[in-house]
Amino acid sequence: MDLQTLTFIIVGITFAVYVGIAFWARAGSTHEFYVAGGGVHPVANGMATAADWMSAASFLSMAGLIAFYGYGGSVFLMGWTGGYVLLAMLLAPYLRKYGKFTVPEFIGDRYYSKAARIVAVVCLIVASVTYVIGQMKGVGVAFSRFLEVDYGTGLVVGMSIVFVYAVMGGMKGITYTQIAQYCVLIFAYTIPAIFISLQLTGNPIPQLGLGSTLTGSDTYLLDKLDLIVTDLGFDQYTTSARLSTVNTFAYTLSLMIGTAGLPHVIIRFFTVKKVSDARKSAFWALVFIVILYSTAPAVAAMARLNLHQTISPEAGQQLAYEDRPSWFKKWEKTGLLEFKDKNDDGLITYTADPAENEMVKVDRDIMVLANPEIAQLPNWVIALVAAGGLAAALSTAAGLLLAIASAISHDLLKGVLLPNISEKQELNASRIAMAGAIAVAGYLGFNPPDFAAGTVALAFGLAASSIFPALMMGIFSKRINREGAIAGMLTGLVITLLYVFQHKGIMFVASTSFLGDMPANWFFGIEPNAFGVIGAVANFAVAFAVSAVTKAPPQDVQDMVEEIRMPDHAGAPVEIEQSLDH
Template structure:
């Protein structure tokens, strides 16, 4: 059976599963819609959290960036993994104890200010829109190749599906859909990895194959071979880095603290019955995340080795286009691969051959999706990877849509503008807001400002510069007042957003280390924005009154949790 038919079958079956779960777990109240009734078991919540957090950037683009950037790409792996540890250990249990539906809800009540709540709503929407653009782009990339439609059509298909089950199920439907999506994406990620690792190193586990010798009898280690192939083509060795230490630090830190400030991940910890369950679900999520994240470096290295071997041939003299394998011609149709002269026309990284006619430009977002075809694996494995990529993108998109809809309906309307509206009216407002959100997200998915992982990195930077300081100070600095928190959030997010817009849209020609502040790239500027946030908050506190006594007492009760603390709407 051909790839297209198999993909229709496999992806269609997973779609039917997701829709069936959404119908079964449809939301009947605002509590169901926002926090799944607060009754999700820790293991299920851990699995749903892993799916929510491991977006298209994790599934599709992270290994691609590691493959193309080599050592420099490891910042994404380190930053995202470390950030989740920070979130699970330092923030999640305390936020669960506070018992609010959303992050803006926490900030509004902790800082006793509707202005703080409104600023937080704006930041949540901004972060979520930036993030969802990457997910919609991921869906479009998958569909453009495997269903043989253009990227725009692929984005529209994904948009319609995710809106349907978000609209119907709310957090309750999303949670159990994400459990299924985690199973699909983890299976789809690891099965091809096992095949390609066995093929190249003879090892069953990708984690051990990454550091093993090749199965061709040469005695060379995988990374030694890859370093040699890279240097022969005039590139730096795969294991050498070109980024400056300050930029590596800044990107890693921005991804770490951005993870700890992501509203769609934080809200997952409000869905469990007790504070202790929030801790347990955090631990389970780490286990489930590790399945994919410890596999990514092996996929990156093996796939790049296969690509370089393919375009240079066994004699390292280059393979002519007419002799190129079918995976190159298949992906060339999507515009995500350029060959020969077309390779020079794009901005994506290019793998040079020793014959100019077989130069290949490869979009980072196809490395994982194309890896089974590059390794000549069976068609059913290729279809499985397509289903996994769609599951990763849709699971995170659903969580982000819920953040946007709840920020508008609950935090902006119910808590600020129209406190008299009924539950039914609030649910209607949430669903309408989700509709507008998915349309805007689809637009940016069709017209993205970069690779999937780059777009997502911008979202993490914005979260780092806005939410992280406000949340961490709200929990651990009881004297911090509303004036300091508001000023810090505004300065942090405006600075970070302005920096990204300037270098990516206004003056992209200046997007290089010579023009960056302190050598920090737009992907890492959230670290500097976070520092500005902290500094402005503390300076403002110095010249204003401390938080009221009752707020300080409330903060003490959050830091020393006793009991469950049900999620309620005050």
């Protein structure tokens, strides 16, 4: 069976499963729509959390970045994994103990202010919409190649699927859909890795294959890769550091605290019955995440090796353009791989020298999808990878869209503007908000500003600079008041956005990410994608400064902060009586 037909069948089956689950688990109340009824098993919730967290950036883009930047691309691996640990240790159990639906609701209650709640809604929407754009890039890349449709058509089809199972099922439908999507994406990621590791090293475990010798040779895989890329003028794969030390630190920390402040992941810990289940969910989610993240460096190195050995054979040899393999021709049709014969010799010159390099475009996001084709794996494996990439993008997109919809319907409409609407009216408003969020996300996805992981890094920076400090101070400091929290969130968000857009907008970020040359106006050499950590520092500083010169929070709020951190009565949410300002 040809690849396109097989891909249609496998992707079609997975989509049918997602839609079927949505109808089976459709939400009948706001409690089911927002938090799946609060009764999800910790193991199931851990799997859904992993799928929610491992987006197109994790599945498609992370390994592609590591493949091309080597050691320098490890900031994504370290930042996202470390951030999940921060979330599981410092935020999730305490927020679950408080027992409210959303992050803005917690911020509104903790800082006894509707204004704080509205500011949190704005921060959430800005970060989440930016994040969704990255998922749309992943959907477009996957569809454009394997279903042989254009990028725009892929977006429309993908968003239609999300619309059905997210709007119908809410968090309940999304949770069980994400469990299925995790199974699809993890098999799609690991099975090709096992095949290719066996092919290159004879070792079926990719993590071990990365440090093994090549089949029939005494040369280690990484040594061979270092030799190939340096012969072509690129930096050594295992030691290249395209970011300065300060930039690397800032980028990693921005991703870490941005991860810990992501509302669509935090809300997952409200879907279990009690705090102990939230901790168990965090453990299981980390187990499920590690399977993919520990495999990514092997996938990256093997993909880079296969790419160069195919396009640039042994020293002194060049591949004739007319003899390019079928995978090369198919990816050329997508516009994500492009060759330009600069010297009219009909041979492909792939080198680090921009003046001589004829591979003028090799999109980083294609590496995971193209690798099985380059390695000439069976068609069913290649089709499975397509289904996995789509599952990763759609699972995270659904979680983000739900976070946006709940912020609009529950926090803004029910919490501030129309507090007396019925549960049915709120549920209908949630579905309308979800449909609107899907439409906006689809529109923005037609012109993604960066590769998937780069766009996602911007989203993490926005969450790091605005939401994470407010949550941390809300849990661990009794002295931070509403004036300080509001001033801090606005300061962090505004200076981060200004820093990004002062460099001629988001498109400038795409052209400067990971470049060695530092523009003169970069603050301490920190690029815009990594500036969230500076925004977070400003957020903390302003919040503490303003709180120090204004009135302390009411005593009942201070008591609530103490109670949240108390280990006893862990299963019971805190109930407080307080009046909110207008």
